[in-house]
Amino acid sequence: MTIPADHPRYQSLIVRERLAGSVRDGIVSLEGLVAHGRGEAFDYLIGERTTDSALLAERTAAAMIRSARHPVISVNGNTAALAAREIALLQQASGAIVEINLFHRTEERIRKISQLLESNGVTVLSGKAERIVPLSHDRALSYPEGTGKADVILVPLEDGDRCEALLKMGKAVIAIDLNPLSRTARMASLTIVDEVTRALPMITGFLMTLQEQDIVLLSRTPDNNYFLTEAMKEMDRRLAHALD
Amino acid sequence: MTIPADHPRYQSLIVRERLAGSVRDGIVSLEGLVAHGRGEAFDYLIGERTTDSALLAERTAAAMIRSARHPVISVNGNTAALAAREIALLQQASGAIVEINLFHRTEERIRKISQLLESNGVTVLSGKAERIVPLSHDRALSYPEGTGKADVILVPLEDGDRCEALLKMGKAVIAIDLNPLSRTARMASLTIVDEVTRALPMITGFLMTLQEQDIVLLSRTPDNNYFLTEAMKEMDRRLAHALD
Numbered sequence: 001m002t003i004p005a006d007h008p009r010y011q012s013l014i015v016r017e018r019l020a021g022s023v024r025d026g027i028v029s030l031e032g033l034v035a036h037g038r039g040e041a042f043d044y045l046i047g048e049r050t051t052d053s054a055l056l057a058e059r060t061a062a063a064m065i066r067s068a069r070h071p072v073i074s075v076n077g078n079t080a081a082l083a084a085r086e087i088a089l090l091q092q093a094s095g096a097i098v099e100i101n102l103f104h105r106t107e108e109r110i111r112k113i114s115q116l117l118e119s120n121g122v123t124v125l126s127g128k129a130e131r132i133v134p135l136s137h138d139r140a141l142s143y144p145e146g147t148g149k150a151d152v153i154l155v156p157l158e159d160g161d162r163c164e165a166l167l168k169m170g171k172a173v174i175a176i177d178l179n180p181l182s183r184t185a186r187m188a189s190l191t192i193v194d195e196v197t198r199a200l201p202m203i204t205g206f207l208m209t210l211q212e213q214d215i216v217l218l219s220r221t222p223d224n225n226y227f228l229t230e231a232m233k234e235m236d237r238r239l240a241h242a243l244d
Numbered sequence: 245m246t247i248p249a250d251h252p253r254y255q256s257l258i259v260r261e262r263l264a265g266s267v268r269d270g271i272v273s274l275e276g277l278v279a280h281g282r283g284e285a286f287d288y289l290i291g292e293r294t295t296d297s298a299l300l301a302e303r304t305a306a307a308m309i310r311s312a313r314h315p316v317i318s319v320n321g322n323t324a325a326l327a328a329r330e331i332a333l334l335q336q337a338s339g340a341i342v343e344i345n346l347f348h349r350t351e352e353r354i355r356k357i358s359q360l361l362e363s364n365g366v367t368v369l370s371g372k373a374e375r376i377v378p379l380s381h382d383r384a385l386s387y388p389e390g391t392g393k394a395d396v397i398l399v400p401l402e403d404g405d406r407c408e409a410l411l412k413m414g415k416a417v418i419a420i421d422l423n424p425l426s427r428t429a430r431m432a433s434l435t436i437v438d439e440v441t442r443a444l445p446m447i448t449g450f451l452m453t454l455q456e457q458d459i460v461l462l463s464r465t466p467d468n469n470y471f472l473t474e475a476m477k478e479m480d481r482r483l484a485h486a487l488d
Binding site: 004006013016017019020023024029030031033034035036037038039040041042044136137179180181232235236239240242 | 261476479480
C-alpha cells in the first residue's frame with residue numbers, strides 16, 4: 001500500500017520502504033533491516049543530526065584516511081542500499097579501495113551489490129575472496145589487495161567481532177555506528193556516532209579541505225573514548241530534557 | 245548460513261533469524277523487521293529485563309482489563325510472530341477478544357496470521373472488517389464486535405496515530421512500547437515499557453492473582469507519565485553508568 005503523506009512518521013516510513021525494496025532486490029538481508037531499526041532508535045536519541053563531537057570524529061577520520069598508505073572502505077548491504085552515491089564520492093576524494101564484505105554472503109548478493117555500487121560510480125574491488133580475517137563466519141572472506149594490505153579500514157555499520165579481528169591484525173579501524181555502547185563502537189580506533197548518509201559526505205568534505213598541519217595533528221592516535229562519551233552525554237541530555 | 249554459537253551476539257541474531265523466517269512465511273512485514281530493531285535498541289538501554297515500574301504497569305494493565313466490559317487485544321504481525329502462545333494464555337485468563345490489525349494489510353496476511361495464532365490456541369475474531377477507526381490507512385479496518393465495541397484495548401507494538409484515533413473514540417488504550425518517547429507511549433492511557441514476550445505473561449499472571457480491592461484501586465485513571473518517567477530514568481541511569 002501507499003503510505004499517506006499525513007502519516008506523522010512519513011519520512012521514517014519512506015526510508016523503511018526503500019530498504020524493504022532493497023531486500024526484494026537482494027541487496028539488504030532481512031537481518032540487515034533489523035539492524036537498521038536499531039540504528040534508527042539511537043539516531044532518534046541523538047537528535048537525528050550530526051553533533052559537534054561527531055563532526056570532529058569525521059574530521060579525524062578524514063585525516064586518518066589521508067595519512068593512510070592503503071585505505072580501504074568496507075561496504076555491506078545496508079551501506080550500499082543507503083549510501084552508494086556517498087561511497088562513490090568518498091572514493092573519488094580519497095582514492096580508497098572499496099571492498100564488499102557480508103555476514104550473509106552469497107555470490108548472488110555480492111554480484112547485485114557490486115552492480116548497485118558500480119551504477120552509482122563506485123569502483124569495486126573484485127577477484128577471489130580468501131579467509132583473511134580470523135573469524136568463524138563469512139565475514140572472514142576478504143581480498144588480499146583490499147583488507148589484506150589495508151592499514152586503515154573504514155567500516156560503516158559494522159558487526160562487532162570483525163572489528164575486533166581487524167584490530168588484532170594491526171589495522172586501524174574507523175567505525176560509523178549510532179550505538180555508542182556497542183562492541184564495535186567501544187573497540188574501534190575511531191568511532192563516528194552518526195548516521196551513515198550524514199557521516200560519509202562530511203568525511204569527503206574534510207578530505208578535500210583539510211590542511212597538511214591538521215592532518216598530522218588529527219591522525220595521531222585518536223581518543224575514541226572522548227567521542228563515545230560525548231555521544232552518550234548527548235543522548236543523556238535528550239533523555240533528561242524529556243524528563244523535565 | 246548457520247550462525248556460529250561463538251558469535252558474541254548469538255541470542256539476538258537467533259531472534260532476528262526467527263523473525264526473518266516469519267517474513268518468508270508472510271507473517272511479518274519488512275517494515276515490521278525495522279520496527280523490531282528499534283525495539284531491540286531501547287530494550288538494550290533498559291537492560292533487557294522487566295523493571296519495577298514496568299511490573300507495576302503490567303499489574304495496572306491486568307486491573308484495567310479485569311474491570312473492562314469489552315476488552316480487546318489487537319495483534320499485528322510482529323506480535324503474532326513473537327508471542328502467539330503468550331497471547332493465547334492472556335486470552336484464556338482475560339476472556340478478551342483477539343482482533344488482527346495490520347498497517348500493511350492484505351487478506352493473505354490476515355489469513356496466515358490467523359492460522360499462526362489459532363495453531364497456538366488463540367480464538368481470532370473473524371468477519372468483515374470495516375473502516376471503524378478514523379484513519380487514512382488500513383489500520384482503520386476493524387471489526388464491529390471487536391474494536392467497535394471495545395472499552396479497553398491492549399495494543400502491543402502499536403503505531404502512534406491509531407493509538408490517538410482510538411483515544412478520540414473514547415477508548416482506554418494500553419500500549420506495550422519499548423520507546424518511552426514515542427507518540428504511542430506518550431498518548432496511551434497506560435504504557436508498559438517492556439518487551440512484549442516479557443510483558444504479556446506478567447499481565448496474565450496478575451489477571452489470575454489480583455485481589456478485588458487492588459483491581460478497584462489500580463484501574464482508576466493510571467498516571468502514565470509516571471511510568472514513562474521511570475523508564476526514561478532507568479535508561480538515563482544506564483547511560484550515566486556507561487559514562488563512569
